[in-house]
Amino acid sequence: MATLNYDYKIDVIIDKIKKIDATNVILQFPEGLKSDAVSVSNTIQKELPDVNIIIDADPCFGACDLADIKVNKHIDLVVHFAHTPLPIRTDCPVLFIEAHSTADVEAPIIDALSKLDDDVKTVGLVTTTQHIHKIDEMIKTIRDRGYDVKLDNGQGTGKGQVLGCNFTSIKNLDVDVVIYVGSGDFHALGVKLFTNKKVVVADPFIGKSRDIEEFADKIIRVRFARITKAGDAKSFGIIMSSKKGQLRFDLALKLKEMIRQQGYEAQILNMDYISPDLLLPYNLDAFVMTACPRIAIDDSAMYKKPVLTPQELEIVLGLRDWDDYMMDEIIIHDEQL
Template structure:
């Protein structure tokens, strides 16, 4: 089957009010590293063009990202400006930012152009996530029952058979649920499961962890501990 991938870009504009708040937020800094997900690259470039009194750095990836300043969940090269004072990011949620913060000690100012929300994140934000991740790993390894969450979508990890086999050897009962679209309400109905292990999009175990009553950990984060 032939597959066509089409870029989806947000068509909304950066309001004057949001632009002023961005200016105020970056005022203490001189050299600013600009990054964004593909949906908001147009808004990122708009802000760059409108603010003339700052030095902006927009790096091009050597890996998967196609555009200057673009980051992916698996490619944060555009955020690796060593002599920049701060990173100004245009994303939604914290998934992409967590990847950035694990690679740099710079503060990140994250702008959600759709909601107008701005959030400052630093290494403390990563520590909070790491703490929850380690708690989830501990529960998964000492569980009676775990459930693997898998997706049928193209490009997402499926199976993690080696992890399943290792958990079974530990005497843990292993189950699998497969979705097209992940349904958190349905997952919460599995009340006798101690933990979920995610092999679908890694964002689920970061941005959406609070939607689940039981802990969830990405399979790749669990693998080093089995």
């Protein structure tokens, strides 16, 4: 079944429910796909009228945020859409449905290639889970136009795949330029900051490409403004996530110690859903995010007080040079969870 631009693989879900004889099933959609939830639920329900289908209506931003810890013993299966699994132990069976996009990738890549300088010979290629099933088509499109294409697996990611918190697939590529196939700017920004190469976004949803340089410059200026403002802080809140895939307990403890050693106050705040309103009661001057690395960057304008990444905190405390600015990552290893 295809609803809107995504393939929800209803047959795979129904087979899994039958195979494990599940009675109670919870469906977990990321924010961008929640509008399809009722349609997907109804379709499954029609095929399996005796199964209880429940939609998880809480926010969900990644495979780091599985519904299995919220459900009680009555739930037999979590169906988690649009993300690839992370090496996280789960409390009940989880079926990952990647919900691949059907959008064309060829036209935006051809548009991106048309913008490259004549001396470009080698192209690095990365994309997200939404488009990863078309990676061979992307490689062919680039190779057919005379370029050498390089990809890497990274740690915990597929060939040519990046997550918003994991850019390991792109760090060691020796290439002239990187093409990022996907929408939005955040992943492309990460690729830019980790490679220092020219990065072109080939956006399948608009069928065109665009440069990331101007956006990257703007974000860097904003980050340095936040770092400068945090330089006046005397007290810091270290935000620790209770979501399994975002929990960095040891890092939170390490940052607390680091802040105190520099003579400032530090408190650790444990949170599940993180929002500006929930931080208002705390009389602290700045916050450090050990949960999802995207929050400090993407949601920066929503917070009145500076919200820093751990690496930005090091700059504030004089333990890292401005020239050594880097984005935060959460690389989950099998042995961690």
